[in-house]
Amino acid sequence: MFVDEVTINVKAGDGGDGSVGFRKEKYVPRGGPNGGDGGDGGDIYMEADSNLSTLLDFRYQRKYEAPNGVNGASRDMNGKGADDLVLKVPIGTVATDLSNGKVVADLTKAGQKIRIVRGGQGGRGNSHFSSSTLQAPKFAENGEPGQELTLKLELKLLADVGLIGYPNVGKSTLIAGISAAKPKIADYPFTTLVPNLGVVRVDEERNFVVADIPGLIEGASEGIGLGHQFLRHIERTRLLVHLIDVSGMTGREPLDDYAIINRELEAYNEKLSQLPQIIALNKIDLAEPEMVQLYKEELEKEGSEVFLVSAATRQGLEAIIYECSTRLAALPNEPEPVDETVMITVDTMAQRRRDRRWDAIYDKGNDIYIVSGPGMERVVAMTNMDNEAAVERLQKTIEKAGVINKLRALGAKEGDSVRIGKIEFSFYDEDAEDPRAKKASDDDEDDDYED
Incomplete structure (x- = not known):
C-alpha cells in the first residue's frame, strides 16, 4: 500500500532529575553537598533508508517517544543519558512542523540523518549550587522536558x-x-x-x-x-x-x-x-x-x-x-541539503540571546498574567515545585530578571494568577507593604490627629 502523507507526534526524552545529597562520612564534618546530575533525555532523529518506499508504517503508529534520562544520585553519581530514537523514512521525505509550517527535515539521499527534536538536559545536582553564602543547598534541578512536535510527513519522490x-x-x-x-x-x-x-x-x-x-x-x-x-x-x-x-x-x-x-x-x-x-x-x-x-x-x-x-x-x-x-x-541539479551540524556563528549566538528574552502580558479574557520566553519557561520547568528551597531560588531568579516588576507594572496584585510555561502560580510580591503594618501606621496617624 502506497502512503505518501501522514501526521505524527514526536516527543524527545526528558532529562533526569538532579539529586540532593550530602557527604555523611564519619570523620568528615560538614561534608557538603554531593548530589549527582541527571542524564540527558534521548533525541529523535530521522534517517533516509533506500529500502523504504512508503510512509505506511507511520499510519499505524502515530506517536513516538524517546526514553528519559536517568535521575542522579548521591555520592556525585550522575544518571545515565538515554539512547536516541531513530525513525527510518524513505528517501524524499519532508517533515514539517504543523505549529508554524517550518520544514525541520528534508531527506534527499540515502543515509542522511537529521535530529528533529532534542532531548532535555539533565538537571544539576545540589553540588552545583553551593557557595560561600549557601554551603548546604537543599535543592536540585529537575530534568529539562524534551522537545515535542506534531509533524506532517510528506514523501516527495526524487525524479529527474x-x-x-x-x-x-x-x-x-x-x-x-x-x-x-x-x-x-x-x-x-x-x-x-x-x-x-x-x-x-x-x-x-x-x-x-x-x-x-x-x-x-x-x-x-x-x-x-x-x-x-x-x-x-x-x-x-x-x-x-x-x-x-x-x-x-x-x-x-x-x-x-x-x-x-x-x-x-x-x-x-x-x-x-x-x-x-x-x-x-x-x-x-x-x-x-x-x-x-x-x-x-x-x-x-x-x-x-x-x-x-x-x-x-x-x-x-x-x-x-x-x-x-x-x-x-x-539543467542545474538541486542544491545539497544543509547539514544539521550547528556552527557557533553570529546568527546562532543571536538566537541564543533571543531565547533568553521574555515578555509578560495580561490575558483579560481568562484573568491571568502570562510570562513567555524559552529561557524563562525552561527555568520554571526545571524547578522542583515540591521543594521549598528550590521555589525560593526560582522566586529570586525571576525577580532578578525583572519579571516581578513587569507584572507589578501590568497591575498584578497579591493572589493573582500567573502562568509561565505549563506552571501556574499565585502572584506574591514580597516587596509590597504589609497591609497589617499599613493599618497600624494609619491608626497611629489617627491617634496623632486626635491629640
Missing part, C-alpha cells in the same frame, strides 16, 4: 523527469516503454492510482529517473480528481514531459488539454509552471496526420519543442529519451 497530462493519455504506457517500470495499464481513466518511478538508461554512462503520476483534470489544484494528491511528487523534478492525446477519441480538444494542465500546475505551485517542458503528442498511430501536424504547428508557435510519439508502438520514444538526457545535462 515528471510525466504530466490528462488521465488515459498514455503516461503509464510511455514509462513502461522507456524504462523497466511495470505500471498497471488499462483503457480507462485513473488507471494509475499511485506514482510510478522508472529508470531510463540512455547509454552506459547516462541514465535518469522518470516519475509517472495519476492524471490531472481541470480543478485538480482545488482537490478535484486524483492528481492533486500526487503533484508534490513532481516538485523536485527538473524537467516535465507533457503528454497530449491527439487520437481524437477523447472528446476533448488537445490544445485545450494543454492549456488546462498548465493552469493547474500554476495554481498548485508557481514553481511547477516555470519548469521546462517537452511536449509529446501521443497516439499518433490513431490520429489523422493532418490534425497532428496542425497541433504541432500551433504549439510550436508558443516556442515549445514538440515530439510526435506513439507509446504503444514505441514510435518516436528514442528521440524523447535523448532529448530528456540532453536537457537534463544542461
